[in-house]
Amino acid sequence: MSRPPLFQRATVTRIVKESSDARTFVLAPHDGPFSYRAGQFCTFRVDVDGTELFRSYSMSSAPETDGELMTTVKRVPGGKVSNWLHDNVAEGDAVELTRPAGTFCLRPTSAPLLGFSGGSGITPILSLAKSALATTDRHVRLLCADRDHASVMFDAVLNELTERYPDRFSFVRHLDDRGGFLDAAAVRHFVGAEGEADSYLCGPEPFMALVESALPGPGRIFSERFGAVAPTVPSADAPDSEVEGTVSIVLGRKKVSVPRKANETLLESARRAGLTPPFSCESGNCATCIATVTEGSATMRVNDALSDDEVAEGYVLTCQAVPDTGSIKVRYE
Template sequence: MAEEMTADGFAPLRIRRVVRETSDAVSLVLDVPEHCMQRFRYQAGQFLTVRVSVDGRDLRRCYSMSSAPAEEELRITVKRDPGGVVSNWINDSAAEGDELRAAPPEGRFVLPKDVSEDEPLVAFAGGSGITPIMSLVRTALSESERPVRLFYANRGRGSVIFSGPLAHLAEQHADRLTVEHHYDEDGGVVTASAVTSFATPAGAGHYYVCGPAPFMDTVEAALLESGVAKQRLHLERFTIAEVPPGVTDDTDEQCEQVVIELDRQKVAAAYRQGETLLQTARQKGLKAPASCETGSCGTCMAKVVEGSARMRINDALDEDEVEEGWVLTCQSLPTSRKVHVVYE
C-alpha cells in the first residue's frame, strides 16, 4: 500500500535523477507517488517545502521548481549556500533513489491569467534566482506567443546555472526570446542604468525579479523609477534580514498581548518584543500555517481583527488584501497594545 501524506501535508518523493548544473548547484528530478499526483500539480514559478533529516535534525527549506508544468516532471534546483545545512547536504549527498519529503507546491510568483499575446514577460534573475524564472520562461515560450526578455546576472561565467538550456531556448525561440548575461567580474555589480536600458524596449509587460537582496533592491527601484506599475512587478525573495529583538519603529506602540484564533482554538499570549505574529503562535504551541517565511508565498496569511501590525516584507498580498486587514504573520510585528489575528 502506498505511503500516505503525513498529517502536516508532507509526501515521500523519490529522487529519480540528479543533475549537476554547476560546481555548486544541483537539480533533483522527483517522482511523485500516484496517489499524490493531483496535489502536486504546480504552476510555473511555485516552490516546494522540503523536509529532510540532517544529523538528527528535522529541517525544512523552500526550493523553487526549475521545470515547467508542460514538461510533465517535477524538478527543483538547489545552489550551495555557505553555512546552508540543507542546501549543502543536497549538493553533497542527495543521490538517485533517495527519498525527500515535500509539501504540495505553493507560491504566488506565477504568470498572470488572461494576458494578451503581445505583452512581454521581462525577467531579471541573479544567481540562483534563475530557478523560478527558468520555469516561468519555459512556460511562457511553450504555452503562448509572448515575447520574453531575460536579464541574468552572475559573478562569473562559471556560476551560470542552465547555461546550456538557456542557449538552446534562445536558439529555438530566436524570434521571441532575448537573453542578456551580466558578469560582475567584467563590469561590476548590476546598476540601475543597466536595468532601465534592458527594460525600456519591453514597454507594458509583466516584470519578474528574483535573486540576492541587493540585486533585487536595485532592479525593483530602477523599474519603479522608470514607470513600471507596481501591480506588474512580481518579486520572489529567498531570504530576508532578520530584525533584532527589541528593534521597532519609533511609531510602534509597545504590544502587551496577542490573541490568536486558529482551527477553532483561541489563545492569548503575552507578547515578547521583536517576535513576529507567527513566532508568537508557535510559542503557544499552535501549528500555524507557514512555508517560505520570507514574505513571498502567502501561506501564513491571517486577518487582523483588532489592533494593528506592520509587515517587514510583503511580496504576496495585494493592496486590497492589506486594506482588509490581512497580513503575512511571518513578517508581522504588532504596532498596538493588543493585537487579535484570525487564521482562516
Template sequence: MPTPSLFRRATVTRIVRENADTRTFVLAPHGGGFSYRAGQFCTFRVEVDGRVLLRSYSMSSAPETDGELMTTVKRVPDGKVSNWLNDHVSEGDELDLTEPRGTFCLRETEIPLLGFSGGSGITPVLSLAKSALAGTGRRVRLLCADRTRDMVLFDSVLSGLIERYPGRLTVVRHLDAEKGLLDPAGIKEFVGADGEADAYVCGPEPFMALVESALPGGGQVFSERFGGAAPRRPAAESVPAPTSAPAAEPGGTITIRLGTQRVAVPRHPDETLLQTARRAGLAPPFSCEAGNCATCMARVTEGSVTMRANDVLTEDEVAEGYVLTCQGVPKTPSVTVEYE
C-alpha cells in the same frame, strides 16, 4: 486543501550537475496527483545533524514543457540544507516536500515578459519563461546576472529554447567579472521600449532591490524572495514593531492547536502568532519568517488576524482563514489558530 504542513515523499530519479555548486534534482512524487504552476516552489524537510530543517526551493521545470518535476539547489556558504542536499542526496533517495506554493506566477496577458535573475534566481524565472513560451504568444526577454562564466546556469537549456522559439526569446547575460556590477543604467537599457511589460525578479536581495528601484515605466513587477529581506508592508496593514517586553492584554487569549497539542495563553500586543506559539512552548513549522515561503501557514478558526506581509497566500486562501503565522497579528482579543 493542501497546505505546507502536509508533507509527501518523492523519489530522486536523477541528479543533474549544473555547475560546481548547483544540482537539479528530478523528483517523482509518490501517489501521483502532483500539480503545480510555473514559478512555484516546494518546502523541503530534511534532518541534518539531528535537527529537522525546512527550506523552500523553486521548480526549474514547467508543467507545459516538462514531464518531470525538477527543483534546482545552489550551495550557499553555511547553508545547512543546500549543502546537505548537494553532498548527501543520491539517485534513488527519497525526500519530504510539501505541495507546491507561491504566487510568483504568470498572469493571463499577452504583453511581453521581462525576467531579471541573479545567480540561482534564474530557477523560477526559467520555469516562467518555459511556460510563457509554450502556452502563450508572449515575447520573453531575460537579463541573467552571474559573477563569473563558470557560475552560469541553464545555458544549454536557454539556448535550446531560443532555437525552438525563434524571435520570441532573448537572453542577455551579464557577467560581473567581465562587465562589473550591474547598475541602473544597464537595467534601463535592457528594458528599452518594454517599460509596460510584466517584470519578474529573483536573486540575492541587493540585486532585487537594484532592479526594483531602477525599473522604468508602469509595468507590473513580481518579486520572489525566500527570506533575509525586511517584509514589505502595505500602508493599510502596517503594524508597529513588537516591544521588547510586551504586557498581557486583559481578556485576550490566543489558542493554538498543533497536532494533538492545544494550548491557550494570554495575548501580548503586537506579537505574531508564531511568536505566541513559541512562547507557549510549541514548536510549529517555520522557515523564512518574512512572509515568503508559507511553511508556517495555519488556519484561523476564531477571531480575526491581519498579516504584516504576504507574498504567498492567494486571495481565496486568505478568505478561507489561512494566515502566515510569522506575519499574523491578532486584531481581536481572542483568536484560535490551527496548524494542519
C-alpha cells in the same frame, strides 16, 4: 475544500549538475504528480544533526513543457539545508517537501515579459519563460547576472529556447568577473523601449533593489524574495505590551495558551509558549508555517502563498498573522 497534508514524500529519480554549485533534483511524488504553476516553489523538510530544518526552492520545470517535476538547489556557503541536500541525497532517495506554493506566476496579458535573475534566481525565471513561450505569443527577454562562467546555470536550456523561438526569445548574460557588478544603466539599456513589459525579478536582495529602482516603468514589477523581512503593522500599542485576549495554540498533542502581545504574530506567540512549530522563510512566501484559525480572526501582513479560497476557510500563515481584537484559537496542520 480540505487542504492536503502539508509535507509529502517524493523519490529523487535523477540529479542534474547545472553548474559548479547547483543541482537539479528531478522528483517523483509518491502520491502522484503535483499540480503547479510556473514560478512556484516547494519547501523541503530535512533533519540535519537532529534538528528539523525547512528551506524553499523554486521549480525550474514548467508544467506545460516538462513531464517531470524539477527543483534546483544552489549550494550556499554555510547553508545547512542546501549543503545537506548536495552532500547526502542520491538518486533513488526519498525527500519530504510541500506541494508547490507561491504567487510569483504569470498573469493573463499580452505584454512582453522581461526576466531579471541574479545567480540561482534564474530558476523560477526559467520556469516562467518556458511557460510563457509555450502557452502565449508573448515576447520574452532575460537578463541573467552571474558571478562567473563556472556559476552559470541552464545555459543549454536557454540556448535551446533561443533556437526554438528565435523571433520571441533572447537572453543576455552579465558576468561580474568580466564586467563588474550590474548597474542601473545596464538595466535601462536592456529594457530599451519595452518599459510597459511585465518584469519578473529574482536574486540576491541588493540585485533586486538595484533592478527595481532602475526599471523605468510603467510596466508591472513582480519580485520573488526568500528570507526578506516582512513589514510591520502600525499600531498604537507598545510592541511588547499585553493586550486583551488570549492566543491558544494546538500543535500535535500539545495545547497551550498565552496572553496576547501587541503586534506579535501567531508564530511568535507559539514560540513564546514553548512550542516549536514549523516555519521557513518568515516572509509570507512558503506556507511552511500554515495553520487554521478555529476561533477568532487574524490579519496577515503578507500572503504570497495561500489562495483566496484557503484564506476564506481559515488558513493563515502564522509568521504573518497578527490576531485581531479578542482571543484566538489556532491549530497547526
